[in-house]
Each structure stands twice: as C-alpha cells, then as structure tokens.
Amino acid sequence: MERSEQELVRRANLEKIRELGIEPFPAATFAVTHLAKEINKTAEFAEDNLSTNLTEVTVAGRVMAQRIMGKAAFASIQDSSGRVQIYVSRDDIAPGEDKALYNTLFKKLLDLGDFIGVTGHVFKTRTGETSIHVKEFTFLGKSLRPLPTPKTDDEGKVHDAFNDPEQRHRMRYVDLTVNPQFKEIFRKRSRLITAMRSYLDGLELMEVETPILQTIHGGAAARPFKTFHNTLDMPMYLRIANELHLKRLIVAGFDGVYEFAKDFRNEGMDRTHNPEFTLLEFYVAYKDYEWMMDTCEALLEFSVKTVNGGETTTVKIGDNTIDFKGPYRRLTMADSIMEYTGEDINDADEDALRAICKRLHVHTDDSMGRGKLIDEIFGEHVEAKLIQPTFITDYPIEMSPLTKKHRSKEGLVERFELIINGKEIANSYSELNDPIDQRERFEEQAKLAARGDDESMPMDEDFLRALEYGMPPTAGIGIGIDRLVMLLTGQKSIQEVLFFPQMREENLEK
Known part of the structure; x- marks a missing residue:
C-alpha cells in the first residue's frame, strides 16, 4: 500500500522512539486517577484562579493539540470524557542532564493522536484555563495515521471536518475521536x-x-x-x-x-x-x-x-x-384508516380492498392477500401521520x-x-x-x-x-x-x- 508523507514520517518517528529505549506500545498498566471531565468540573469550584482541591492527578488520553514554546509546551489530552489542557516544562519531566524525554520525544517525535499519560497538579493559567502542571510523562501508544484535523476560521466556518456519512459510519473509530459529541x-x-x-x-x-x-x-x-x-x-x-x-x-x-x-x-x-x-x-x-x-x-x-x-x-x-x-392514544386499525382516508375496510373482502387500493393509489400485486393489502393502505396513508x-x-x-x-x-x-x-x-x-x-x-x-x-x-x-x-x-x-x-x-x-x-x-x- 502506498503511504502518505505523514504516514512515512510517523513510522520513522516510531523507530526513533525505540532508539531512545522507549517502547511505543507498552504493555504495563497505567493507573489513571481522574478523567478530564472531573478535573474541569472540580476546577470550576476552585476558590482562586491558581489552585483547586486536586493536589495530584494522573490522566491518560490522545494528544489532540500541541503548542511548543522552547523549554515549555502546552498540549491537549482527550480521554473518554472530554479534553483537558496540560502544561509541560522541560526541567520538570527531565530533571537530570539527559533532556531527551522532552527535547526529542515530546518536542519532535510526539504526533497528534498519540496516547500519553501524565501526572501532575491542577492549576489555572493566567487566562483562567484549567490545566495540569505535568511532573511525570509516559508514552502509551503511537498513532501511525494522522487524524483529520478540523479547523475553524475567524468567521466560525469549519474546514476539513470529518463529516462524510460513509466515512463516518465505516470508520467509527475515527468519527468518535474527532467528533466526540x-x-x-x-x-x-x-x-x-x-x-x-x-x-x-x-x-x-x-x-x-x-x-x-x-x-x-x-x-x-x-x-x-x-x-x-x-x-x-x-x-x-x-x-x-x-x-x-x-x-x-x-x-x-x-x-x-x-x-x-x-x-x-x-x-x-x-x-x-x-x-x-x-x-x-x-x-x-x-x-x-x-x-x-x-x-x-x-x-x-x-x-x-x-x-x-x-x-x-x-x-x-x-x-x-x-x-x-x-x-x-388507542385507535383500531380500521378506525385509523377511516380517519385518515375515509375508507371503511371492516367488511371488505380481497376484491373490495383492491378497489380501495386503486382509489388510494396504493401499489398492489397478485401475491398480496387481504392482510397485506390492509397493511399497504395503513403504511401509505396512516402510519406517517401518527406523531x-x-x-x-x-x-x-x-x-x-x-x-x-x-x-x-x-x-x-x-x-x-x-x-x-x-x-x-x-x-x-x-x-x-x-x-x-x-x-x-x-x-x-x-x-x-x-x-x-x-x-x-x-x-x-x-x-x-x-x-x-x-x-x-x-x-x-x-x-x-x-x-x-x-x-x-x-x-x-x-x-x-x-x-x-x-x-x-x-x-x-x-
């Protein structure tokens, strides 16, 4: 299969992660303590804009956004409940002389859609956004295909949205990731x-x-x-x-x-x-x-x-x-047909029903018995009107x-x-x-x-x-x-x- 440029880059990143001695698809359990929704909800009730009653949290999910600023970065993690922002400082997650965990893995080899786990304390940025100040960072799974990335312009219009019905239904795993609503x-x-x-x-x-x-x-x-x-x-x-x-x-x-x-x-x-x-x-x-x-x-x-x-x-x-x-409401089938068509089927035999169908422009064929004819009349002229x-x-x-x-x-x-x-x-x-x-x-x-x-x-x-x-x-x-x-x-x-x-x-x- 011919791969796109982004897919080739991600496979190259996969090998580079292994060269760092990090398994890109680890098997060990990662103990999550909180969901994004819980963190965001708790932070709403914080007494000031710098702290909450959550002293330490551990979350895991997909990286859905990333903004690198030299020795620090912001990213967004999406789990089953929603998204939460994280703040990553180079010296916090790589305190020793070896800064590869931040400088190489986080800055260069981490792609959107990758799974990571972080531990840290919750705070609010100067703009009031709830965030996790990361102290520990764990790589949990590599995404080898780029996710669709819908963008909203200044006028509020969404571009590159993943909204084609056939694609959404066929690739539900992508649909529910980028359209979590x-x-x-x-x-x-x-x-x-x-x-x-x-x-x-x-x-x-x-x-x-x-x-x-x-x-x-x-x-x-x-x-x-x-x-x-x-x-x-x-x-x-x-x-x-x-x-x-x-x-x-x-x-x-x-x-x-x-x-x-x-x-x-x-x-x-x-x-x-x-x-x-x-x-x-x-x-x-x-x-x-x-x-x-x-x-x-x-x-x-x-x-x-x-x-x-x-x-x-x-x-x-x-x-x-x-x-x-x-x-x-309770209505007999005969009464419902009478109410919506004016036709009385109570004593109608098969021939009479075929005549009623003809008057009502209901399609029939020779295989239809009395019951099937009545069902066709009901389906054509009554059912859709019962709200x-x-x-x-x-x-x-x-x-x-x-x-x-x-x-x-x-x-x-x-x-x-x-x-x-x-x-x-x-x-x-x-x-x-x-x-x-x-x-x-x-x-x-x-x-x-x-x-x-x-x-x-x-x-x-x-x-x-x-x-x-x-x-x-x-x-x-x-x-x-x-x-x-x-x-x-x-x-x-x-x-x-x-x-x-x-x-x-x-x-x-x-």
Whole structure:
C-alpha cells in the first residue's frame, strides 16, 4: 500500500522512539486517577484562579493539540470524557542532564493522536484555563495515521471536518475521536437498555438467551439470511425474531422472560432499516394485550425519563416534541384508516380492498392477500401521520398468524403496534396458544408462500408440538431498540445509532 508523507514520517518517528529505549506500545498498566471531565468540573469550584482541591492527578488520553514554546509546551489530552489542557516544562519531566524525554520525544517525535499519560497538579493559567502542571510523562501508544484535523476560521466556518456519512459510519473509530459529541448518542443507548432491563427485572421477569442460528426462521414475516452447517450437513438461518423460542420457555413453566436480541432480516436498507438490528422481546404468562399496553406505556415513560436524567419524558425531533408520558392514544386499525382516508375496510373482502387500493393509489400485486393489502393502505396513508405515541389495535387475522383471535370482534386478532413519529416502535399480541388454530394459520401462510409471498411464515412443527403440551394465556411484545434510540437522540438515520452499521464493500484501492 502506498503511504502518505505523514504516514512515512510517523513510522520513522516510531523507530526513533525505540532508539531512545522507549517502547511505543507498552504493555504495563497505567493507573489513571481522574478523567478530564472531573478535573474541569472540580476546577470550576476552585476558590482562586491558581489552585483547586486536586493536589495530584494522573490522566491518560490522545494528544489532540500541541503548542511548543522552547523549554515549555502546552498540549491537549482527550480521554473518554472530554479534553483537558496540560502544561509541560522541560526541567520538570527531565530533571537530570539527559533532556531527551522532552527535547526529542515530546518536542519532535510526539504526533497528534498519540496516547500519553501524565501526572501532575491542577492549576489555572493566567487566562483562567484549567490545566495540569505535568511532573511525570509516559508514552502509551503511537498513532501511525494522522487524524483529520478540523479547523475553524475567524468567521466560525469549519474546514476539513470529518463529516462524510460513509466515512463516518465505516470508520467509527475515527468519527468518535474527532467528533466526540456523537458519543452521547451511544451513551444514551446504553442508559436506555440499562433502564429497560431495570424495569423488567422489577417485574420479576428473567433475562434469557435464545439461539441465533435456527433451522426454521419463524416469529415474523421477513426474508432470512441463509447459511449452511457443515458438521450437521443442513441449512440454517440467522433468526429474524426470537419469539417462538421465548414462547417455548413459557411452555416450560417460566412466568416471564425477556431478551435483548440481535435479529437479522435479509431485506432492504434505508434510513430506518439495517439488516442487523436489536429487539427487546418479553413474554408474560396469564396476561393479555390490554395489560401489555399499560406495561409498555409505563416501561417507556420510566426509561425515557431515566435517559433524560429523571427530568422529563419529552424529546425534540425536528419540529415535533414527543411526550412519552402515558396514557397513549388507542385507535383500531380500521378506525385509523377511516380517519385518515375515509375508507371503511371492516367488511371488505380481497376484491373490495383492491378497489380501495386503486382509489388510494396504493401499489398492489397478485401475491398480496387481504392482510397485506390492509397493511399497504395503513403504511401509505396512516402510519406517517401518527406523531405522538399511538397504539393501533385489533388487526385483521390475515396479518397476524401468531396472535389470538379477538374475544369479541370476528375476523380480528388481539394485537397492537405502537407508532411514534410515524414509525412502528413496538408490536404486541395476546399470544395464540391454541395449537390447532396455530397449525391452520401456518397452513394459510403456506398458501401465501405458494402465491409468491417470500415473507410468509414457514411451518414450525417443533413449536406446534410445544403448544400441544400446553401454553397458558400469554402477552408478548417486541420493541425496536434502534428506532427508539433514534427518537431519544433526534436522529433521522438508523446508521447514526449503530456503532458499526452494515456498509457496501469498501474499495480499498480507491
């Protein structure tokens, strides 16, 4: 590979560091006592501009700026919490006759992006900037590639910023180094999952793990990724959902289980879809979808408030302010279509639905059954208009092969989806526990597959066998973690809330 001039210089510096007897990639532990954020915060409360209550600190991080002034220098260190300035004097870090640690290493061989550790006391410069007066200096790691160095001119314009989306998503390690403000997205993601786990543990549900490699890709309507197991000599699939295995555990006698699962769907990629995504699913015995709506409201209200530091349940997304505080509006699917299109689908058969689709300019094809047609109408004319949290309830039976029939409404099932800011965030059922009915639903799915529906659900004989041993009334739900994080952080693209989203193959020659 042809290297740039700066890369060649850094490799030359690497060898010169070794010639000084210093290991540029040391293995020893370096004991950090404080983070940059802690030092800067403590210094804000100092009684005068020269001292704080921090007598000695040890920090480590990347060198992000450097200003040499002969026998002394200022530099900026960036750690996981932010940046702090350091002041380095030649005679402090190299008190003897040998001044190579400062004159050669610090002044000439230290590059931006290198990792160093320093120990010293905190003070404030004459301009009032918190700094560390360095007494000990340790080299901790060499950066062999130059980091992008955004610059702001006198007019406030930023030049050479690392802001190309493809580069940022592909090289997240560079993105989060030079654009550290994006780290807060992932901190909020972590806090969200921690809060949700805490709430579910409070309900005395048990966290479990289920297989990612499966012989049958059940639990959702989606195309799977297919692979092959050499030892077993059989095809296998990456799971598209963990629903059927979690319900097997309800059969086994667990009253409540949950899993933060990595699922995979071999479908299109866009601003709200990634082939690999994170889904929270939980199932609770002796409950129904009405109970689950109440629980979902309480879970999201608690989690969002926790992520926001316990202060508010609202988030700002573009021009919209979303409030996660319950109760949420509840609207049947038929009523939602009537409200936003004026069309009544309650008694419409497949032919009538195709006529409605034609009037509404909704695309259809021959593979679509009644449920798929209704889903297309809803997706085209209703979903995007639901901004505040809204439960869409009581779906047609054709759309929900794993859901219990509605107890009082013929042709419908006890299902809801939670729509927020025009996107589905959660999907929930009163779970179908009648094995005879379930087999008939799978058979209907097989007919759709024969018509060319490649998202239809396959027959799962082992799951049917489990149901035949008996499953209690159960409520289940799946919540899309990635989309929820998008809402809480105001992001319009799912790629912004994934550390490493799927990308096209990189052209390394280019």
